Amino acid sequence: KAGVTQTPRYLIKTRGQQVTLSCSPISGHRSVSWYQQTPGQGLQFLFEYFSETQRNKGNFPGRFSGRQFSNSRSEMNVSTLELGDSALYLCASSPQGQGATGELFFGEGSRLTVL
Amino acid sequence: QQQVKQSPQSLIVQKGGISIINCAYENTAFDYFPWYQQFPGKGPALLIAIRPDVSEKKEGRFTISFNKSAKQFSLHIMDSQPGDSATYFCAPQRMNTGFQKLVFGTGTRLLVSP
Numbered sequence: 001k002a003g004v005t006q007t008p009r010y011l012i013k014t015r016g017q018q019v020t021l022s023c024s025p026i027s028g029h030r031s032v033s034w035y036q037q038t039p040g041q042g043l044q045f046l047f048e049y050f051s052e053t054q055r056n057k058g059n060f061p062g063r064f065s066g067r068q069f070s071n072s073r074s075e076m077n078v079s080t081l082e083l084g085d086s087a088l089y090l091c092a093s094s095p096q097g098q099g100a101t102g103e104l105f106f107g108e109g110s111r112l113t114v115l
Numbered sequence: 116q117q118q119v120k121q122s123p124q125s126l127i128v129q130k131g132g133i134s135i136i137n138c139a140y141e142n143t144a145f146d147y148f149p150w151y152q153q154f155p156g157k158g159p160a161l162l163i164a165i166r167p168d169v170s171e172k173k174e175g176r177f178t179i180s181f182n183k184s185a186k187q188f189s190l191h192i193m194d195s196q197p198g199d200s201a202t203y204f205c206a207p208q209r210m211n212t213g214f215q216k217l218v219f220g221t222g223t224r225l226l227v228s229p
Contacts, residue, residue, distance in 0.1 A: 004158070033217075035219075042204075042219060042220070042221045042222050043159070043204060043219040043222075045217055045218070090158050090159070092158070102147045102149065102164060102208070102210055103149070103161045103164070104151075104159075104161070104206075104217075105160075106158030106159050106160065107158050108156065108157055108158050109157075109158055
């Protein structure tokens with residue numbers, strides 16, 4: 001069974017630009033969550049999608065947004081990039097949701113560098 | 116905001132030694148206590164988890180100890196190996212409640228020296 005796939009793996013942007021990251025969950029998983037990982041803040045929850053609906057959102061500004069498609073694939077977008085947005089963005093999938101079955105299955109992440 | 120405090124931040128252990136990482140939480144409704152392991156360049160992966168109906172769970176060299184009254188659970192790595200060098204996260208949660216925001220511990224960077 002294929003794992004969670006995130007693209008692109010690495011990208012470099014400049015301040016003010018926008019970026020779109022993609023996540024393909026494990027087949028059959030309906031929930032996709034996004035996390036931002038930085039050395040100083042650890043793993044911070046961004047949002048969770050289930051059956052195309054955003055169910056939960058973390059404490060991030062409106063520049064961070066996401067969506068989920070009918071095939072459960074998800075994208076997240078960050079507009080007007082700031083230097084502080086440099087981070088590893090992780091996607092995690094689960095069969096039903098973050099609270100339902102416990103385990104989250106993470107992708108390898110998309111490492112964003114903002115110059 | 117649910118508080119999760121993980122300690123220590125970093126740990127250096129000799130090969131063959133015991134590594135101990137602790138996680139303290141506040142929400143008494145939590146009923147699933149996992150530890151995730153993350154290697155450089157990889158996403159976290161579930162290492163071991165415990166439910167509150169038992170006080171200890173062992174899987175190979177990895178053991179979770181759970182102290183409900185103290186609201187703490189710990190990861191013990193016996194006979195630590197260089198391949199165990201990674202960052203470890205706890206993420207206590209409530210199961211089967213549907214939609215919740217997970218809070219991960221701040222992480223413990225373990226280095227096992229040869």
